[in-house]
Amino acid sequence: MLSTSASVTIDPARCSGCGACIRVCPSDILSLENGTARAAPDTHTARCLQCGHCMAACPEGAVTILDLDPDLQDFSTFTMDPVWLPPGKGLSTQGLARLICSRRSCRHYSQAPVERERMADLIKLAVFAPSGTNSQAWTFTCLTSRSEVLALGLSIKAFFERLNKRAENFLLRKSLALVGNKTLDHYFTNYYPSVKTAMEQMEKENRDRLFHGAPALILIGSSPGATCPKEDALLAAGNILLTAHTMGLGTCLIGYAVAAMDEDRSIQKELGIPESETIHAAVALGYPDETYQRITGRKNPTIRFC
Ligand SMILES: Cc1cc2nc3c(=O)[nH]c(=O)nc-3n(C[C@H](O)[C@H](O)[C@H](O)COP(=O)(O)O)c2cc1C
Missing domain, CATH: 3.30.70.20 (Alpha-Beta Plaits)
Incomplete structure (x- = not known):
């Protein structure tokens, strides 16, 4: 039996x-x-x-x-050897290291659309990321045209306009801080100046300082039941960023979009995303209109061997 x-x-x-x-x-x-x-x-x-x-x-x-779902291993834009790869075999660390070090956040995109099949394949690989208690409660909302990305950008811009207006109010900032809520004051000191400049550039120069002109966007969210929804979403995003680079695509995580959607839940409603879901990562996506000459370094991290 x-x-x-x-x-x-x-x-x-x-x-x-x-x-x-x-x-x-x-x-x-x-x-x-x-x-x-x-x-x-x-x-x-x-x-x-x-x-x-x-x-x-x-x-x-x-x-x-x-x-x-075994079909998740069927990709339409490339073929994968479905045989399990034992640790230390088959793929070179050199190749993977070069990929990791070569990926950069892309902030100039060509207007060539990103094929839906590519986005679908990116998501199929995204869900092979680990997730807390294997809850896999992630959701992926794909914006596949520049006009959709622009429309979302306008809603987010409107959110930041309202936020900046509140932040400009000295009395409001300080009275909130007095009762222990320092968020607005913190925003004013750390983000307000650059957000204000970015919005002026969006208006006067018609420059997309939010999504950098990307023709596509993947919003990664969670449905109820996830134990570590933010971590899951960012790990899934990590898979997308690296895989996209191998496909010739550029990517950029857009934290400002996530912050706005978290504060103003009506923005996700406009996209048809159910209220029960929360967006944790926004990945701008498109064919890059920028090239680099070399791999650069990083700041020295704090490392301890105990
Ligand atoms: C959680 C998170 C949020 C981010 N948000 C933004 C953003 O809103 N706009 C942007 O241009 N870049 C954003 N970035 C990209 C970082 O600025 C970028 O990763 C960092 O400068 C390092 O550059 P690199 O990705 O090219 O290695 C974000 C990155 C992370 C991890």
């Missing part, structure tokens, strides 16, 4: 009882019974994460996991 927890199915006809799945299960829900692996039903204390470790480890292909 097939052994089935809420999510794991083990075919006893294939299972050799080697225990590989049991060793890698992070939730300890697998055990050997009469020489065959069995999955315990989900309980309050032991619940399958649907991480897929057991399925990945089984030499016999005896394990399947509900809800894992």
